Amino acid sequence: MITTIILIVIAYLVGSLSSAVLVAKFFNVPDPRTQGSGNPGATNMLRLAGKLPAIITLLADALKGTLPVFFAVLIDMSGFSLGLIALAAVLGHVFPIFFKFQGGKGVATFFGGLIAISPLTGLVAIIAWIAIVLITRYASLASLLASAVATGCTLFFEPGAFIPVLLIFVLIAWRHLENIRLLQQGLENKIEF
Numbered sequence: 384m385i386t387t388i389i390l391i392v393i394a395y396l397v398g399s400l401s402s403a404v405l406v407a408k409f410f411n412v413p414d415p416r417t418q419g420s421g422n423p424g425a426t427n428m429l430r431l432a433g434k435l436p437a438i439i440t441l442l443a444d445a446l447k448g449t450l451p452v453f454f455a456v457l458i459d460m461s462g463f464s465l466g467l468i469a470l471a472a473v474l475g476h477v478f479p480i481f482f483k484f485q486g487g488k489g490v491a492t493f494f495g496g497l498i499a500i501s502p503l504t505g506l507v508a509i510i511a512w513i514a515i516v517l518i519t520r521y522a523s524l525a526s527l528l529a530s531a532v533a534t535g536c537t538l539f540f541e542p543g544a545f546i547p548v549l550l551i552f553v554l555i556a557w558r559h560l561e562n563i564r565l566l567q568q569g570l571e572n573k574i575e576f
Contacts, residue, residue, distance in 0.1 A: 384390055388469050395474055397472060398448070398473060398479070399448065399476070399482070401423050401476075402440045403427065406428065407436070410436050419431050423482075423485070423486060425437045425444065440572035444487070446496075447475070447495060451468050452500055461543055464546050465543075466544030466548050467539075468559075469500060469544070469548070470550055475492075476492040477491020489555050493530060493552075494509060494558065496501045496551075497548070500548075501535075501540040501544070504541065507533060508530070508533035511525075511532045521563075521574070522574050523562035523563075524562075526559065530551075530552050537549075
């Protein structure tokens, strides 16, 4: 129990490291919280700074979910605990204590955590996201649908983690409410390849 609590706190703190803000400072580009969509995530970094900063942001955000959960896997923690640790990492990303609680939407961190919880579920999530983006060019729609698919897959591949993973999905859906409204109005930005 103590180990789980310690790892939850560590996961939150790791999640609170805003990759997009740090990458923006390194590449000397505008703070993504104040430019573009205002979201410190890989998609906004792609629009603001180009492919390399976006890729670095994406990988760093995913690792924030993967590393704490993978460490928990190494010490033989159970599905529910793994889910809680992934949830903590996503909460850190969405509400980062080091960046005035102004965080991203949590999708890359979620998928990174899923890869450590259940590699097959994580792979399904990534493939679904890529397929939906290629078909629609809407990152937000891909994020929502792939997150929903991944949440469902958790029931089959790691059912013990389902409740925390479901909570992550609810959080991601809540963070995408504005995107949902824009999608309904046909005003959502598309990714340019």
